[in-house]
Amino acid sequence: MTQLTISQLCLLVACALPVVCASLAKSKGFGKRRRDGGFDNNHPREWLAKLDGWQARANAAQANSWEALPVFIAGLFVAHQHQAAQGTVDALALGFIAARLGYIGLYVADQASLRSLLWVAGLGASAALFFVR
Template sequence: MIIVVICMAIVVFMPILAKVPLAIMMNRQGGYDNRNPRDQQKALEGLGARAKAAHENCFEATTFFAPTVLLVVAVNAVSHTTAYLCIAFVVCRIVYIACYLADWHFLRSLFWGIGMLTIGAHYYFLLS
């Protein structure tokens, strides 16, 4: 169960960690505009725009992962398999962010898909 909780914490805080490269790119664009950060982010290009997209996608991924894991915990279905699926999801998300920043679009999509398969696998095992 502890592994599942740790994975949940990582996924919940991942958008904050993914903000670091975005903040760096905003700072390189004449300084971080704390009064109008969203306007500044809209103007980013290249790595900055990809960092923004990766940051935003972390929130989107949380909306799939968190309810799934909470359901697994709520129905007392935590097992070694669910723990491994949670670890796989976290690893996929980390690689996904790295691929997004590196502009490796094919690998990024591949790891996004694998991560989503881990979510589907949770439901498969819940319904089995």
């Protein structure tokens, strides 16, 4: 069995982050019946659109996590094609994950300016993957 690299594990984590954010957003409705405000799986987007506070921000973080994922995946793909140094690729992938985790935490905590700074850091790490050798 082949062992995953750190960057491959980071890819797995990055793919799970939107699901984690969605779970946070939907947690308000867990354990409740739909008629009592519980999650409405028949109309999930409408239910999510009615959220407010940190749950609404978790849902927004979910959307942004999906949006950030293709650039990260493409960056890893290009770095792999260029046979970039694995240590550098791993470091950039860890930087992306750290930035995304901080971004999500700051989004949920309603810290917009710091959140935006970490968004730029994550995008920078993804973009750098295109240029490593």
